Amino acid sequence: xxxxxxxxxxxxxxxxxxxxxxxALLDTHAAMLLARTVMTGxxxxxxxxxxxxxxxADEVAAICRSDASATAILLEALAxxxxxxxxxxxxxxxxxxxxxxSDTPSSMRDKLLLQTVEWRWLETLEKFVRSGxxxxxxxxxxxxxxxxxxxGMRALAGIAGSEAARRVPVPRDATRMxxxxxxxxxxxxxxxxxxxxxxxxxxxxPDAIEAAAPLLTAEGLGDRLVHRAGDAATADLGVExxxxxxxxxxxxxxxxGQNGALAKRIARAxxxxxxxxxxxxxxxxxxxxxxxxxxxxxxxxxxxxxPGVRTWTVSEMAEWQRSAGLTVHRxxxxxTAPGWVQQPATKA
Numbered sequence: 001x002x003x004x005x006x007x008x009x010x011x012x013x014x015x016x017x018x019x020x021x022x023x024a025l026l027d028t029h030a031a032m033l034l035a036r037t038v039m040t041g042x043x044x045x046x047x048x049x050x051x052x053x054x055x056x057a058d059e060v061a062a063i064c065r066s067d068a069s070a071t072a073i074l075l076e077a078l079a080x081x082x083x084x085x086x087x088x089x090x091x092x093x094x095x096x097x098x099x100x101x102s103d104t105p106s107s108m109r110d111k112l113l114l115q116t117v118e119w120r121w122l123e124t125l126e127k128f129v130r131s132g133x134x135x136x137x138x139x140x141x142x143x144x145x146x147x148x149x150x151x152g153m154r155a156l157a158g159i160a161g162s163e164a165a166r167r168v169p170v171p172r173d174a175t176r177m178x179x180x181x182x183x184x185x186x187x188x189x190x191x192x193x194x195x196x197x198x199x200x201x202x203x204x205x206p207d208a209i210e211a212a213a214p215l216l217t218a219e220g221l222g223d224r225l226v227h228r229a230g231d232a233a234t235a236d237l238g239v240e241x242x243x244x245x246x247x248x249x250x251x252x253x254x255x256x257g258q259n260g261a262l263a264k265r266i267a268r269a270x271x272x273x274x275x276x277x278x279x280x281x282x283x284x285x286x287x288x289x290x291x292x293x294x295x296x297x298x299x300x301x302x303x304x305x306x307p308g309v310r311t312w313t314v315s316e317m318a319e320w321q322r323s324a325g326l327t328v329h330r331x332x333x334x335x336t337a338p339g340w341v342q343q344p345a346t347k348a
Contacts (some may be wrong), residue, residue, distance in 0.1 A: 114152030174243035294339035
């Protein structure tokens with residue numbers, strides 16, 4: 001998947017095709033305005049105000065307690081960008097805006113609220129590239145930021161959770177699963193729902209568990225889905241304890257040595273026939289070979305954590321598993337999470 005300028009006329013198509021128009025301006029200024037416009041709509045609950053039917057700009061402003069004139073301009077911008085439609089003096093939701101309603105299972109609103117924090121992080125990108133010193137944001141977030149971070153990650157997981165659970169190769173008669181760095185536990189919850197005999201432990205750092213505990217409880221699986229405090233980088237995972245180990249969105253927080261060592265501990269922790277799945281954004285084998293999103297995320301993740309941290313190629317993920325003595329299987333790309341893969345391996 002790619003993001004960028006979409007021509008709306010033959011003249012615009014020619015200008016973009018032959019690089020006559022300054023694409024960099026569209027990729028930066030226009031994209032920045034679009035992003036902040038949608039984020040503002042979500043933060044002010046503009047979309048919630050329209051959840052029960054079309055309304056005038058004045059009605060929306062009254063519900064959202066915002067300035068009528070400025071709200072009308074915002075609504076016009078959202079309509080121009082396809083998030084609203086306008087008819088007979090009233091604005092209404094489109095299919096695109098359904099993701100931004102607060103009280104729906106597929107709501108992305110918390111992730112958009114988190115992006116106001118991420119926006120501040122991205123302001124330091126030039127400094128990171130000059131110095132090579134990342135943010136290490138896990139150690140600098142406020143309590144409010146941390147709570148929002150976990151809610152935002154849960155919102156993202158809600159998009160791909162069902163597909164991820166469907167495609168994970170769960171061993172027959174599996175009863176015990178470990179979700180490493182799973183925070184909210186949604187991926188483990190979706191897998192457990194598909195396999196009623198399965199229960200899961202979600203390992204994460206104590207401060208992450210404190211913030212994510214309400215999200216785990218909201219999954220409604222009771223004792224089948226529990227938190228376990230621990231640092232995946234160093235924790236003793238035991239010997240032949242688990243039928244399935246899922247490591248989702250964690251590899252990009254570790255360097256190559258940490259990931260290799262963790263794969264060996266996971267291999268020991270698997271029962272014979274057990275499965276280890278790395279689920280993460282995958283960097284292309286060669287620059288420019290795959291979609292933009294994975295490459296942009298690679299830069300973003302490198303900014304976030306510690307030196308030596310990055311996104312990894314599928315072959316690198318597979319090599320950690322192979323070096324741990326596991327049988328590597330073909331990676332699976334997730335349709336609902338562009339740029340993400342599942343890299344599975346089994347224990348003989």
